[in-house]
Amino acid sequence: MDLFEYQGKEFFASYGMPVSAGEVAFTVPEAVAAAERLGAPVMVKAQVHTGGRGKAGGVKFAADIDAVREHAGNILGLDIKGHTVRRVWIEKASDIAEEYYASFTLDRSAKKHLGMLSVEGGVEIETVAETNPDAIAKIWIDPIDGLSEATCRDWVAAANLPDAAVEGAVDVLLKLYRAYSEGDADLVEINPLILTPEGSVHVLDAKVTLDGNSEFRHPGYSQYDSTQSRDEREEAAHAKGLQYVGLEGTVGVIANGAGLAMSTVDVVNQVGGSPANFLDIGGGANADVMAGALEVINNDPAVKAIFINIFGGITRGEEIAGGILEAMERVEIDSPIVIRLDGTNADEGRAILEPHLTDELMMQPTMLDAARRVVELAG
């Protein structure tokens, strides 16, 4: 789950890291009131789950309250890479002497934690990696050992941070690692981490992705569930506990298993169609789950035809066929459905579906045939 900057800063602050005072605002009057409490000058920052806010005009310096009013008015409602800005973060402005970059993430290849630190902060780390890779000091951390202060000092030295920043950086990085590991984060990133003219090291931005699988030991993380960026369809599917990703096309896709669902989306594309979604209903494919899935797909106005692609493993073909028929009785479907049912007892399952086949409910023997038919129907 992705955190907004302000949530990330609260998360960091709970581990004792130095962040600026600020308030979140949903309207211009709220933004103005927040700025009055904090005292100008302030920064007005769009809160969206995407990068490149600055370039898009989503981060502005406001010297006085009038400027806050103007900037908040412009930023609220702004579209940044498809994300509409619904809230802004009003924060005490900081004087900046230097900007650095710091992050921890999981290196899937090395199977260790990866720390990255650079004196070239304030720009995207991918850009630094391309233009000046030597400016990034990397360390790989064994999760059993963790990050010791001695290692952290060596790392800061390797990154060539100036003497004035060393103590502050070591302190922030040790806390950042704690936040990352104890907080079960997939990613913690500070860009920029700044050195102020007075010589203190300060967190100026926060990008945090938490592992949703760890919620059982962090019950507080459920608060972030409502601020994830999901479209209406994804929200409805999420409420039903379905693995759903909204896409732009016209073919509704239902499949069992993440791999098969991905594969189904691919095949629809390969035969010239465009999938409206990815939807994995898991192994069982029973009537309840199927009905929920059909409801979500059916409520998507873009869907012109539906592809149900099920491979029976432990769950037998006749159970799956029964589930589909039962689900269709419960949900009024507006689009034609093409089913491909294969695997365990596929023949028995198909025999159950056979008498119910119409112009609105069709069956095809293979995934490719079914994809072609459904794409044809979707126009």
Added chain:
Amino acid sequence: MSIFVDENTKVVYQGLTGSQGSYYGRLNRDYGTQVVAGTHPTKAGTDVDGVPIFANVADAVQETGATASCIFIPAPGVRGAVLEAAQGGVEFIVAITEGVPAHDEIYFYNALKRDYPDVLLLGPNCPGIISPGKCNIGITAGHIAKPGGPVGIVSRSGTLTYQALYELKQKDVGVTTCVGIGGDPVPGTSFIDCLRAFQDDPETLAVMMIGEIGGSAEEEAAEFIKNHMTKPVAGYIAGVTAPPGKKMGHAGAIVSGGRGTAAAKIEALTDAGVRVGQNPTEAGELMADIVAGL
């Protein structure tokens, strides 16, 4: 022959008393797997359908000679269960459970490498492993696999693994072992671990590899195939059209920062001499074609 498990493998099920564990434990036993024990901290001395329950894996190993463990414990308990199994003395651990935190996975991955380097962990979030006709540990439907070889299968996805087994059976092609390594970011067993074992297994003559978007495991496997494998490989990668930044069902299936795309994986595999199908059926056909030419 087969890799990792065969008719001599004796399995203890951690979580055999639970609904998933007892359901699949019975199915595995019906298939012919030696299901010798289950564990539960407070139910030692009882049994599930005649299979004795012990307090922990160490006791089960001592009393039954179990060589492998299969974990059906809910996600919060998986870290403890994996370490208990390794400590208990099994040589192979299959963790079926999905939803295990990534920090737990990376922790026990490194703990095993350090303290129990000879123990192999498969999963978590995987369908398990089947050596058709000999041993089936996990949630694969045994009858969709034809025993005997000559193909070895390794896959990150459950249903696509079943699909592959089924396609090969339809074409009358047998399988030595089929390994589902799972869709999480830090799988205990990698593609390379399986490819190396298949390369060394005299009865496996060709390998089918099914990958998906996210991470770089397929690229690393391609490098291994290029440099170390003499046996032919057919492959398939799911998620060619997946949008960046979205997790496609599996925790590990995500294209982020332009990395982990299917295109890059297909290119690396093709470059390593792997015949890559455009869809699972085509990959099955390519595999059958390779087998026909052996």
